[in-house]
Amino acid sequence: MAEIQYAAPETVAAAVKALAAGKGRAKVLAGGTDLLVQLRAGRISPDVIVDIKKIPELRKVKKDKGGFRVGAAVSGQELGENADFRADWPGVLEGFELIGSTQVQGRASLGGNLCNGSPAADGVPGLIAAGATVTIAGPKGEREENVEDVVTGPGQTSLKAGEFVVSINLPKRGKRGGDAYLRFIPRTEMDIAVVGAAVSLTLDAKGVCTDARVSLGAVAPRPLLVKAAGKALVGTKVDDAALDALAAAASAACSPIDDKRGTIEFRTKVAGVLARRAALIALERARNNA
Amino acid sequence: MSKHHVTTTINGDPTEFLCGTGETLLDALREQLGLTGSKEGCASGDCGACSVMMNGRLVCSCLVLGVEAQGAEIETIEGVAEGENLHPLQKHFLKEAALQCGICTPGFIVAAKALLERNPNPTETEARYWLAGNLCRCTGYDKIIRAVMNAAAEMRGA
Numbered sequence A: 001m002a003e004i005q006y007a008a009p010e011t012v013a014a015a016v017k018a019l020a021a022g023k024g025r026a027k028v029l030a031g032g033t034d035l036l037v038q039l040r041a042g043r044i045s046p047d048v049i050v051d052i053k054k055i056p057e058l059r060k061v062k063k064d065k066g067g068f069r070v071g072a073a074v075s076g077q078e079l080g081e082n083a084d085f086r087a088d089w090p091g092v093l094e095g096f097e098l099i100g101s102t103q104v105q106g107r108a109s110l111g112g113n114l115c116n117g118s119p120a121a122d123g124v125p126g127l128i129a130a131g132a133t134v135t136i137a138g139p140k141g142e143r144e145e146n147v148e149d150v151v152t153g154p155g156q157t158s159l160k161a162g163e164f165v166v167s168i169n170l171p172k173r174g175k176r177g178g179d180a181y182l183r184f185i186p187r188t189e190m191d192i193a194v195v196g197a198a199v200s201l202t203l204d205a206k207g208v209c210t211d212a213r214v215s216l217g218a219v220a221p222r223p224l225l226v227k228a229a230g231k232a233l234v235g236t237k238v239d240d241a242a243l244d245a246l247a248a249a250a251s252a253a254c255s256p257i258d259d260k261r262g263t264i265e266f267r268t269k270v271a272g273v274l275a276r277r278a279a280l281i282a283l284e285r286a287r288n289n290a
Numbered sequence B: 001m002s003k004h005h006v007t008t009t010i011n012g013d014p015t016e017f018l019c020g021t022g023e024t025l026l027d028a029l030r031e032q033l034g035l036t037g038s039k040e041g042c043a044s045g046d047c048g049a050c051s052v053m054m055n056g057r058l059v060c061s062c063l064v065l066g067v068e069a070q071g072a073e074i075e076t077i078e079g080v081a082e083g084e085n086l087h088p089l090q091k092h093f094l095k096e097a098a099l100q101c102g103i104c105t106p107g108f109i110v111a112a113k114a115l116l117e118r119n120p121n122p123t124e125t126e127a128r129y130w131l132a133g134n135l136c137r138c139t140g141y142d143k144i145i146r147a148v149m150n151a152a153a154e155m156r157g158a
Helices: A012-021 A033-042 A076-080 A083-088 A091-096 A110-115 A124-130 A227-231 A240-252 A263-285 B025-032 B086-093 B105-118 B124-133 B141-157
Strands: A006-009 A026-029 A048-053 A061-064 A068-069 A133-138 A142-144 A151-153 A166-170 A177-184 A195-203 A209-217 B005-009 B013-019 B051-054 B057-060 B073-075
Touching: A012 A026, A012 A048, A012 A133, A012 A166, A026 A033, A068 A083, A076 A091, A083 A091, A091 A124, A091 A177, A091 A195, A091 A263, A110 A124, A110 A166, A124 A166, A124 A177, A124 A195, A177 A263, A195 A263, A209 A227, A209 A240, A209 A263, A227 A240, A240 A263, A263 B013, B013 B025, B025 B051, B051 B105, B057 B105, B086 B105, B086 B141, B105 B124, B105 B141, B124 B141
Parallel strands: A006 A048, A026 A048, B005 B073
Antiparallel strands: A061 A068, A068 A166, A133 A142, A133 A166, A177 A195, A195 A209, B005 B013, B051 B057, B051 B073
16 A cells, blocks of 8 residues: 655645645545544545644634634634633534543544534534534635535535635624534433534524524434524524424424434434423523623 | 654653654554553544643544654653652552553543643542543443542642
């Protein structure tokens, strides 16, 4: 086997060049917690590995237009230490921080969790619910895409050859907004979601929901934005009837796999239950964020 | 392609080694540098036996490429004791008999040391969650947790 080449560019432009030189046989290395496992299992055999962690902006969390630009290679621990981010987007962090162990949190990135393309990625539903976008760099320059459009199927993304994610962009949280993420696993730690549910919502001064987004993980070939579930809350005070409608819409959106960790029936039911519980946590946070 | 010449700092000592792109930091530590305290359990980041500190972060060295160590500060289990003087964690692991086969022990000690540096007074729950990425198939964990809690108390001067 030919030796794999390694590049550690220090600018986005140089990384684009290095990826282009790989002619579709290049892999991006951020935290490496998925890439190295795949490499060692022989599931991938790239000609070149492009380490993006030497690009300063990929390692920074910046305030931007009242929101945040999170560099694609920022680790879970690094983002978790950002008190401003935690105050605005606790649900995004709840998902990100559930990925793997302490050791994995020291390296794993949101960009990597997204681009790995797992339908069960814990970091992704929170971003979708938050209305986050990604900035993608490539041979044709930069473009922006909604997070819900990035993963197209298990292990598949909308990124074209030579493209990579530079940052994850969170909008302004604003007053009376809150988010939350919950997942079901059969144990307490170190597991892959059987179902994941994220909710982000905003209330007006009277406590009426003006905007809500619901995202589900592990119940379809890719993380889902469930528009009908969000719509069920808008115009309500997030009462029981609205929550029932949200749960029904969440369950209706599921097309999960059937395995020993969770049957279709179980995953479908639990998606509604978790979406409802996540909505109640997001509601509580929104009320406390007046 | 020729091997990468990596210049790094391990346990405070400037160190260099050669490695191919596909080799991990764990491979380099064990096979190039003779630092065999870090163990390979699963080679997929699940068991924590290869835990080391890299630039102040606890990581699995099986999930780090050797070439990524360029310019980094690495701390391994070999750097935990000061000469003949064992670290309180090491003493309490012995005292509690918090090991049987011992393969997981270096990883547990490196990971627990990282915990106590961030949080000198963890609750038992915090310690258990922090160490969730370190697997032990012998002890059932209780003795390990007892050793960590006792070491923490000793280090706080309690």
